[in-house]
Amino acid sequence: HYDVVIVGAGHAGAQAAISLRQLGFEGSVAMIGDEKDPPYERPPLSKEYFAGDKSFDRILIRPASFWPERKIDLLLGHRVKTVDAQANILTAGGEQIGYGKLIWATGGSPRMLTCNGADASNVHAVRRRDDVDGMMAKLDQIEHVTVIGGGYIGLEAAAVLTKLGKKVVVLEALDRVLARVAGEDLSRFYEAEHRAHGVDLRTGAKMDCIEVIDGKATAVLMQDGERIETDMVIVGIGIIPETGPLIAAGAAGGNGVDVDEYCRTSLPDIYAVGDCASHANRFARGAQIRLESVQNANDQAKTAVAHIMGKEDAYDAVPWFWSNQYDLKLQTVGLSIGHDHTILRGDPANRSFSVLYLKAGKVIALDCVNAVKDYVQGRAHVLSGALLDQVQLADPAIPLKEVGL
Numbered sequence: 001h002y003d004v005v006i007v008g009a010g011h012a013g014a015q016a017a018i019s020l021r022q023l024g025f026e027g028s029v030a031m032i033g034d035e036k037d038p039p040y041e042r043p044p045l046s047k048e049y050f051a052g053d054k055s056f057d058r059i060l061i062r063p064a065s066f067w068p069e070r071k072i073d074l075l076l077g078h079r080v081k082t083v084d085a086q087a088n089i090l091t092a093g094g095e096q097i098g099y100g101k102l103i104w105a106t107g108g109s110p111r112m113l114t115c116n117g118a119d120a121s122n123v124h125a126v127r128r129r130d131d132v133d134g135m136m137a138k139l140d141q142i143e144h145v146t147v148i149g150g151g152y153i154g155l156e157a158a159a160v161l162t163k164l165g166k167k168v169v170v171l172e173a174l175d176r177v178l179a180r181v182a183g184e185d186l187s188r189f190y191e192a193e194h195r196a197h198g199v200d201l202r203t204g205a206k207m208d209c210i211e212v213i214d215g216k217a218t219a220v221l222m223q224d225g226e227r228i229e230t231d232m233v234i235v236g237i238g239i240i241p242e243t244g245p246l247i248a249a250g251a252a253g254g255n256g257v258d259v260d261e262y263c264r265t266s267l268p269d270i271y272a273v274g275d276c277a278s279h280a281n282r283f284a285r286g287a288q289i290r291l292e293s294v295q296n297a298n299d300q301a302k303t304a305v306a307h308i309m310g311k312e313d314a315y316d317a318v319p320w321f322w323s324n325q326y327d328l329k330l331q332t333v334g335l336s337i338g339h340d341h342t343i344l345r346g347d348p349a350n351r352s353f354s355v356l357y358l359k360a361g362k363v364i365a366l367d368c369v370n371a372v373k374d375y376v377q378g379r380a381h382v383l384s385g386a387l388l389d390q391v392q393l394a395d396p397a398i399p400l401k402e403v404g405l
């Protein structure tokens, strides 16, 4: 029995454990994770770690010694299979473990293709260290890589592999990359950048299946009959939240586990945080959403822990995110969902610009490319929701913090 059990040793789980001790929680704490490693940062898996620029030690969230020093029991390599929310007991690794409070921080599993050939040995996701180590071990023998999905992870992987000298094809089924998360200006900019770096990036690309010979993918076959030869396939088409045991235990949810403003699920003593938690977000104008970001994982973990410690501090953090591709640093703040107008600030040709998203005249989000000042100063506008002069917003000579009504 532990006073608090955290399930999932990723970003949200690690932050929950760290916050418990920071806030002076003296009870027993265990963190159960199904990966073999102590908590590490996931974003570098498609960036510096994949590129070989950072070793694994450098992406650990805390040094391995941190956890025993703080009396946090790490039970690694174990998957939680069932939760009994009436008896406050879960099962993991064949054992029953009792809990006072449970923090569910299990993230999600990569959505995989369902077509023929999807299970070939050289078809990879990018979610865990093991996925990336598996790819890195083979890179020497590989020339052609096909990336399926033009979201952030697919594009980041494409950028790394291109820098490593591989010939990369990106297949995006929709008519532009980043369609789920960004406006058209940004999509078109990134498409052009990838093409300029030599990526064969295709939108509206409808694949049919994967050709497999001796267990290995040898080509991606398109619906129009084209055959794209490949030595490796990377699938970046989103995640499915890991909620099985909680939903089976009776938790409300659908796309993720539903939580309230304190990250409480509908089950007693059970909280959910991070990628798997579906919540009403003020910055999505109250819509029930899941956010897949380090910011959300950390801030929700802090909210849940504060509540366990008796402090009602509702989750209300402004979302932010980043993506690195080539020498381009994208930083986003706010959520553009539901915008009715965009303003382009600066010239994409200079490779430093921002896209501002407005709804009813108010700035609700910014995507800033190599434009740190806009990112930092724009945040206040997202928070204030003030009506601002749109001519000034579009003028990069006027710092965002000086833009008035």
Ligand code: FAD
Binding pocket: 007, 008, 009, 010, 011, 012, 013, 032, 033, 034, 035, 042, 043, 044, 045, 046, 078, 079, 080, 081, 105, 106, 107, 108, 126, 127, 128, 153, 242, 273, 274, 275, 276, 291, 292, 293, 294, 295, 297, 320, 321, 322, 323, 324
């Ligand atoms: P995770 O970090 O995924 O941790 C969940 C852990 O729980 C995993 O180890 C999982 O294996 C484990 N688990 C699942 N089920 C069980 C179970 N039943 N029992 C035990 N353990 C279980 N975000 C950004 O903000 N910026 C970025 O640039 C960025 N880049 C990214 C690049 C990549 C390649 C990936 C994969 C993600 C990136 N993200 C980025 C997203 C960010 O990493 C996630 O939002 C964040 O990791 C979510 O934290 P989490 O704790 O909810 O889930």
